[in-house]
Amino acid sequence: MDTEVAPAVADIAAEIAAMDIRGAATIADAAAEALAIQAKESDAETAAAFRTEMHAAAGVLYDTRPTAVSLPNTLRFVFQSMDGTTVEGLRQSAVDAAERFQTQLDRAQDDLGEIGANRLRDGDTVMTHCHSTDVLACVEAALDQGKDLSAVVKETRPRNQGHITAEQLREWDVPVTLIVDSAARRYLDDVDHVLVGADSIAADGSVINKIGTSGLAVSARERGVPIMTAAQTIKLHPGTMTGHTVEIEMRDEAEVVDPGDRDEIGDITVENPAFDVTPPRHVDAIVTERGQFPPESIVTLMRELFGETSERPWEAPV
Numbered sequence: 001m002d003t004e005v006a007p008a009v010a011d012i013a014a015e016i017a018a019m020d021i022r023g024a025a026t027i028a029d030a031a032a033e034a035l036a037i038q039a040k041e042s043d044a045e046t047a048a049a050f051r052t053e054m055h056a057a058a059g060v061l062y063d064t065r066p067t068a069v070s071l072p073n074t075l076r077f078v079f080q081s082m083d084g085t086t087v088e089g090l091r092q093s094a095v096d097a098a099e100r101f102q103t104q105l106d107r108a109q110d111d112l113g114e115i116g117a118n119r120l121r122d123g124d125t126v127m128t129h130c131h132s133t134d135v136l137a138c139v140e141a142a143l144d145q146g147k148d149l150s151a152v153v154k155e156t157r158p159r160n161q162g163h164i165t166a167e168q169l170r171e172w173d174v175p176v177t178l179i180v181d182s183a184a185r186r187y188l189d190d191v192d193h194v195l196v197g198a199d200s201i202a203a204d205g206s207v208i209n210k211i212g213t214s215g216l217a218v219s220a221r222e223r224g225v226p227i228m229t230a231a232q233t234i235k236l237h238p239g240t241m242t243g244h245t246v247e248i249e250m251r252d253e254a255e256v257v258d259p260g261d262r263d264e265i266g267d268i269t270v271e272n273p274a275f276d277v278t279p280p281r282h283v284d285a286i287v288t289e290r291g292q293f294p295p296e297s298i299v300t301l302m303r304e305l306f307g308e309t310s311e312r313p314w315e316a317p318v
């Protein structure tokens with residue numbers, strides 16, 4: 001019989017899958033919250049039954065979206081800290097770990113913001129792609145330092161997360177120019193920095209982020225505009241140290257072509273990859289809460305934080 005997960009956990013997983021909860025850091029925070037809920041609501045009578053429930057909850061969360069490594073990194077953190085021989089002991093350690101993780105997540109974003117802000121000067125214009133809370137933390141910290149910034153915001157088809165970025169920047173009184181994605185190269189001469197987030201960072205320093213990031217980075221390089229990735233260390237993908245690749249999520253074609261128009265267009269293939277890979281040579285700096293790194297050296301930090309292994313302790317033992 002399948003193990004039931006708490007309804008609130010199933011709801012959070014459904015919201016992640018539907019992208020009502022989205023963005024790598026926000027997904028991580030929600031996954032930690034969900035594991036804490038599962039632990040608190042469990043009525044398991046034995047430690048083994050409790051563990052089985054926690055594995056089931058982790059499995060439901062893991063299966064939502066494949067590209068943001070912040071999700072499995074959250075599960076790993078909580079499971080590595082879950083310890084005890086009784087239900088109460090396990091419950092308490094899981095809840096504590098999830099809360100500690102969420103606190104560290106907030107602190108890391110603040111610390112990263114301070115570091116990223118140091119790269120921005122008074123009067124600079126930044127270009128953004130998609131919506132990244134790590135990027136916005138850098139902008140917010142720069143504004144707090146008293147710097148005036150303006151922004152060129154790419155709409156980021158097909159789901160227009162650029163609108164969320166534009167709204168947040170306007171709330172902070174940053175003048176915003178919203179452009180379609182294909183206009184980016186035309187506007188690069190007017191900007192001082194390209195700022196992007198990350199869903200995963202591979203051991204060779206490649207940045208996996210919202211589709212369109214790699215093309216933007218190539219154009220920025222050609223124009224001589226520095227490109228910075230703002231990414232907390234939960235975006236580092238330990239599996240890539242042992243040769244694994246990052247799965248790129250393929251999403252529904254209905255996000256690209258309105259189903260009503262589909263018949264009119266005729267028999268064509270529509271593909272909708274949600275992310276792409278920007279090679280390290282097109283990225284100037286990866287800004288983390290531990291400092292800024294040239295992409296090629298990020299593996300040193302990855303090894304320090306994750307060790308040589310990439311265990312998956314959230315999976316039920318077979």
Ligand SMILES: O=C(COP(=O)(O)O)[C@H](O)[C@H](O)COP(=O)(O)O
Pocket residue numbers: 022023024025026068129130131132133134135161196197198199209210230274
């Ligand atoms: O690509 C996206 C979001 O993709 P989606 O909208 O498909 O989830 C963001 O740039 C990263 O997740 C970083 O975000 P953050 O800095 O908030 O972690």
